[in-house]
Amino acid sequence: MTYQGVLTKMATEFESPIQYYLVFENDFIQMNQLIGKTVTMEFIKYQCLNCGLDKPIFRQGFDKQCFYNTARAGDWIMRPELSTAHLGIEDRDLEYEKKAQLQPHIVYLANSSNVKVGVTRKNQVPTRWIDQGAHEAIEIVEVPNRYLAGITEVALKDFVADKTNWRKMLKNDIEDENLVEWRERLKPYIPIEAADYFIESNTETNIEFPVLKYPEKPKSLNIKKELKYSGKLVGIKGQYLIFEDQSVFNIRANEGLVVNISID
Structure with missing residues (x-):
């Protein structure tokens, strides 16, 4: 199954453990259900959270011009x-x-x-x-x-x-x-x-987080540089996805990126 959408911080429900949802415009993914599965992410383009244009994200999901103009920043x-x-x-x-x-x-x-x-x-x-x-x-x-x-x-x-x-x-x-x-x-x-x-x-x-295994040496995944990544999801903590190879992906830090996500 494949999903495509612009990344925004995951929605959560305060349960034990925390329940996570990645929400797109017309769909959502219950992320806890993906733990233990192989997830493939592919960077498609940018989409500023303010103007919606395909312009490089500067900070907080906004392109540079919007970041310095919107009241949201x-x-x-x-x-x-x-x-x-x-x-x-x-x-x-x-x-x-x-x-x-x-x-x-x-x-x-x-x-x-x-x-x-x-x-x-x-x-x-x-x-x-x-x-x-x-x-x-x-x-x-x-x-x-x-x-x-x-x-x-x-x-x-x-x-x-x-x-x-x-x-x-x-x-x-x-x-x-x-x-x-x-x-x-x-x-x-x-x-x-x-x-x-x-x-x-x-x-x-x-607070209890849904994590099967914590990384000993977490390494930050840069999907804009890698363009495509596949790995077994072993946990979620904060706004981070944690993978078996110790890669971690900060959803919040990548707001405004349009990605394809597929689950094997």
């Missing part, structure tokens, strides 16, 4: 502390930015390769943690807008990591941490503006 997305919609100040499209920024946001701790701090919209919990390959996570602050979440994250980055080591995450080279203790340890460093939004009492969320 403003600097405030990667750096929430730059959000200005709460002040009525436009970056690229104030209406869009109000919808995205002026809603409840969570500052969280997640453990994927190490304990890290991050920000997400409340309605993206636990999806954000799944996408990062975290095996455990906890909310520490819930604020009414993205700016407050951003300044809280910036303050806490002095005391805890804000990046994931993707190789360590994929090797499953991890240690369980007591995230409740981490939450209490970081409480004094939350900015005054967000202090009243601290979550006093909650528990960790634990």
Whole structure:
């Protein structure tokens, strides 16, 4: 069976283990069903997620021109502390930015390769943690807008990591941490503006991924360079497909690529 479509990050269902779906315009693939099977991927062309044109993808699924123009790629997305919609100040499209920024946001701790701090919209919990390959996570602050979440994250980055080591995450080279203790340890460093939004009492969320075998030395698959690849799928973690030959393919990093996928 062969499917063709433009890659976007896999949709997920929070079950044990996580259920993954690769969604195309007119079809979808239940990816868990492919584990243990040989999957062939072939790069066809580009399709910018903003304009839809066949132009090389620059970042986040957008071609270069769209990346620097669309409101969906403003600097405030990667750096929430730059959000200005709460002040009525436009970056690229104030209406869009109000919808995205002026809603409840969570500052969280997640453990994927190490304990890290991050920000997400409340309605993206636990999806954000799944996408990062975290095996455990906890909310520490819930604020009414993205700016407050951003300044809280910036303050806490002095005391805890804000990046994931993707190789360590994929090797499953991890240690369980007591995230409740981490939450209490970081409480004094939350900015005054967000202090009243601290979550006093909650528990960790634990996440199980559908993986038969973790790679010892994960190597990133560049489908644009290889053009075509075949391998036995042995697991999925975060937004990565893990193959038996230790190749790993980051769906999120390849958004905007049109591919053929066939299953033997």
